[in-house]
Amino acid sequence: MALDRFALPARLRQSRHASLLLFAATLVLLLVAAAWFTSARSDLAEAYSHVGSRQQALTAANQRQQEAKLRVQLADSARSLVERASAGGFAENEWGERLINISQTPLARDEVNHLLAGMTRDHARIFGADVFELSVTRADEGLFDTPGSKGPPLMLNLRGTLLFRTAQSGSGVAAPVAALAAAPAIAPEAP
Numbered sequence: 412m413a414l415d416r417f418a419l420p421a422r423l424r425q426s427r428h429a430s431l432l433l434f435a436a437t438l439v440l441l442l443v444a445a446a447w448f449t450s451a452r453s454d455l456a457e458a459y460s461h462v463g464s465r466q467q468a469l470t471a472a473n474q475r476q477q478e479a480k481l482r483v484q485l486a487d488s489a490r491s492l493v494e495r496a497s498a499g500g501f502a503e504n505e506w507g508e509r510l511i512n513i514s515q516t517p518l519a520r521d522e523v524n525h526l527l528a529g530m531t532r533d534h535a536r537i538f539g540a541d542v543f544e545l546s547v548t549r550a551d552e553g554l555f556d557t558p559g560s561k562g563p564p565l566m567l568n569l570r571g572t573l574l575f576r577t578a579q580s581g582s583g584v585a586a587p588v589a590a591l592a593a594a595p596a597i598a599p600e601a602p
Contacts, residue, residue, distance in 0.1 A: 517564035
């Protein structure tokens with residue numbers, strides 16, 4: 412019995428020592444697990460951020476791809492339009508362009524008639540008006556009334572682009588347009 416009395420504290424000491432070792436090992440494992448969890452959590456946040464930026468990049472790339480497809484369609488459409496225009500005698504190297512800008516200019520009726528006749532559409536010229544305004548200068552007269560011998564002038568406001576043929580279709584030889592030469596000499600201005 413005496414041995415049992417001394418053996419019990421030794422066992423308790425060994426048991427306590429084993430418990431402390433077990434506790435220390437468990438604590439170390441718990442600290443390692445906590446460090447791994449913290450690291451994994453920050454890696455997860457970084458991965459989510461990376462996925463978000465990649466999704467934004469993918470969305471931007473898809474948008475650029477759609478824009479590129481639209482540009483290709485637009486270029487194909489423009490090419491088709493140019494081919495159709497060339498086949499119809501509207502090749503770009505056969506036409507010249509003149510910008511016309513007449514701002515609030517008083518002109519006699521016969522000058523206005525001559526100017527407007529020089530801009531009528533035919534096979535040799537096309538006029539696209541951006542602004543066209545024709546008005547009388549006095550309240551007692553009208554545009555459609557027959558004026559006296561030399562009526563008061565009209566006010567003309569005209570801005571646009573006159574396209575005129577510079578070459579015969581398919582010939583490539585410059586051909587001056589007589590109708591353009593017959594038009595009144597008005598200096599073109601940039602808009």
